[in-house]
Amino acid sequence: MIYRKRGAVVRWENGTIVRVVESGLAVEEGERFECRPEGAAPGQLDPDSVLSAVEAIRERVRPLLIERLIVTHGRSEHECEDRVWTEETERFHLSIVRGTNRAIVDSTTARMDDLAPIARALAQAGEERDPPRHLRLAPCVTAALLPSLVNAPPADARLVQTAGGLDGYGHPVGESTGAPWPNWYRPSYRSRPVRMPLNLRLESHQTELDPDLPLALALLGPVHGSSARVLIAGAGSVYPATIQVSRVAAVGGLGVWYPYGGGSFGAEMMF
Amino acid sequence: MRGRLVESRLDHGQALEDDGAILASDARDDALVTACERELARLRPALPSAARVRLVAEASSEGISSAMTVRVGGLSIVTTLEHVADDVRLLTSCTTGVTPVPRRPLPLLWRNGSAAVLLHEAQGHALEHGHAPLSLPEWLRVDIPLRMRRATFRDVPLLRMTHVRAEQRHAPFALPDECIEVHLVEGGTYEPLTETVTIRIAAATLRGEALAPFVMVAPRQALRFLGAQGEPLRYPGVICSREGQELIVESHAPLLLTELA
Numbered sequence: 096m097i098y099r100k101r102g103a104v105v106r107w108e109n110g111t112i113v114r115v116v117e118s119g120l121a122v123e124e125g126e127r128f129e130c131r132p133e134g135a136a137p138g139q140l141d142p143d144s145v146l147s148a149v150e151a152i153r154e155r156v157r158p159l160l161i162e163r164l165i166v167t168h169g170r171s172e173h174e175c176e177d178r179v180w181t182e183e184t185e186r187f188h189l190s191i192v193r194g195t196n197r198a199i200v201d202s203t204t205a206r207m208d209d210l211a212p213i214a215r216a217l218a219q220a221g222e223e224r225d226p227p228r229h230l231r232l233a234p235c236v237t238a239a240l241l242p243s244l245v246n247a248p249p250a251d252a253r254l255v256q257t258a259g260g261l262d263g264y265g266h267p268v269g270e271s272t273g274a275p276w277p278n279w280y281r282p283s284y285r286s287r288p289v290r291m292p293l294n295l296r297l298e299s300h301q302t303e304l305d306p307d308l309p310l311a312l313a314l315l316g317p318v319h320g321s322s323a324r325v326l327i328a329g330a331g332s333v334y335p336a337t338i339q340v341s342r343v344a345a346v347g348g349l350g351v352w353y354p355y356g357g358g359s360f361g362a363e364m365m366f
Numbered sequence: 367m368r369g370r371l372v373e374s375r376l377d378h379g380q381a382l383e384d385d386g387a388i389l390a391s392d393a394r395d396d397a398l399v400t401a402c403e404r405e406l407a408r409l410r411p412a413l414p415s416a417a418r419v420r421l422v423a424e425a426s427s428e429g430i431s432s433a434m435t436v437r438v439g440g441l442s443i444v445t446t447l448e449h450v451a452d453d454v455r456l457l458t459s460c461t462t463g464v465t466p467v468p469r470r471p472l473p474l475l476w477r478n479g480s481a482a483v484l485l486h487e488a489q490g491h492a493l494e495h496g497h498a499p500l501s502l503p504e505w506l507r508v509d510i511p512l513r514m515r516r517a518t519f520r521d522v523p524l525l526r527m528t529h530v531r532a533e534q535r536h537a538p539f540a541l542p543d544e545c546i547e548v549h550l551v552e553g554g555t556y557e558p559l560t561e562t563v564t565i566r567i568a569a570a571t572l573r574g575e576a577l578a579p580f581v582m583v584a585p586r587q588a589l590r591f592l593g594a595q596g597e598p599l600r601y602p603g604v605i606c607s608r609e610g611q612e613l614i615v616e617s618h619a620p621l622l623l624t625e626l627a
Contacts, residue, residue, distance in 0.1 A: 111386060117379065127373070
């Protein structure tokens with residue numbers, strides 16, 4: 096099996112613009128995987144869209160300290176056997192800091208409307224507390240949790256691979272609800288493809304959410320299994336707490352795609 | 367893996383820096399590629415057979431380097447051609463137990479140069495972030511130079527450690543009745559917002575009994591250096607990851623005894 100990729104990426108990383116062009120070839124024969132550059136790179140991408148996104152993000156989180164901001168725009172062409180496809184991505188990774196709290200957001204540049212509420216909440220954050228018994232999770236928090244829940248899905252909900260797009264071999268991504276997952280994730284030609292769920296979403300029979308419940312609106316650290324430290328806003332106060340998702344009460348409507356794992360659709364959720 | 371080649375990657379490129387921007391491409395320099403191939407050929411005869419092994423050779427305008435990562439069971443080391451035999455012997459002599467680490471606070475005796483990992487996190491990363499150096503006893507000297515380094519031509523250079531070298535001079539060394547002996551470390555992190563050090567200890571013993579892997583988490587200011595002994599020992603295994611850029615940091619430390627305040 097031979098896979099080829101040609102791509103260009105422009106990246107803004109904490110103040111430095113990095114423009115990369117490269118192309119490469121990956122060969123899989125049984126258990127053996129080999130890859131190498133091919134020297135047929137496309138032209139450089141213009142940095143304008145990345146610079147605009149950087150300004151938009153800065154505007155939304157001002158005056159908080161930006162600890163890390165990486166904005167990327169990538170365009171790539173893929174070829175695997177007789178299948179040819181293209182892909183374009185515009186993403187960012189942001190961490191903003193106040194005191195000893197750090198809010199982390201991974202998202203697409205098309206989805207920045209949750210940044211200002213997160214920044215406002217972080218600016219008001221008080222002392223760490225125990226989490227409330229019942230809570231809503233914002234779409235960006237749900238999306239971050241889903242890839243970690245694959246091996247231990249919460250009760251009363253099911254994880255579903257959402258149909259749409261192509262996988263690392265150029266095969267259509269189909270609807271699927273469990274292992275063995277039918278599709279493969281290949282983030283780079285230098286990575287051996289991994290069988291895993293893509294574009295995950297969480298489904299529950301209950302879709303009605305209680306808007307009066309406190310809302311976990313941002314991650315304050317990486318997800319560990321079904322546990323995460325989050326920023327919670329509710330009843331006039333904002334505070335960090337560590338939550339453990341074991342039972343889902345309801346999942347809201349259409350999700351928003353986030354670049355966690357092999358892709359994750361975050362919808363508002365209640366547990 | 368166990369004597370079979372399962373993965374092979376060639377990566378080459380060039381980065382041109384221009385007015386705050388980096389232009390990178392996968393341009394090939396035949397001389398550098400040849401140098402890497404020569405280095406890999408030098409390493410291959412020393413490959414341990416009953417292990418998962420990763421060889422990495424790098425050639426750049428800054429020189430040639432190579433490393434061998436060897437994993438047996440749940441334990442791993444990072445070594446070189448010169449040290450592979452000794453380091454694999456150390457690796458296979460270490461075992462992971464099931465006995466949980468006691469809850470009561472115990473001093474830690476860092477063997478095999480593993481104290482360099484503790485100092486890497488508590489002192490080295492703190493310096494990278496512009497934090498004040500640790501208050502060290504006068505018998506302990508820690509040399510951690512920093513310079514701009516990058517993992518690949520795609521990366522932005524960052525101020526990073528080049529090596530960690532701890533030395534003791536006339537240090538006290540009175541072993542307590544009971545202490546945990548650290549043999550191999552799986553990794554560590556430094557949280558710059560709270561100045562907290564986390565060390566994941568892979569192989570340790572208490573009174574000769576192997577302990578289950580455990581994690582030490584402490585504010586770096588809580589570290590107390592009680593004593594040390596001997597010459598600095600090369601610790602086989604510090605691949606430092608920051609901002610997704612993995613770099614090898616040569617690490618040496620003597621036998622060191624610590625506790626948490």
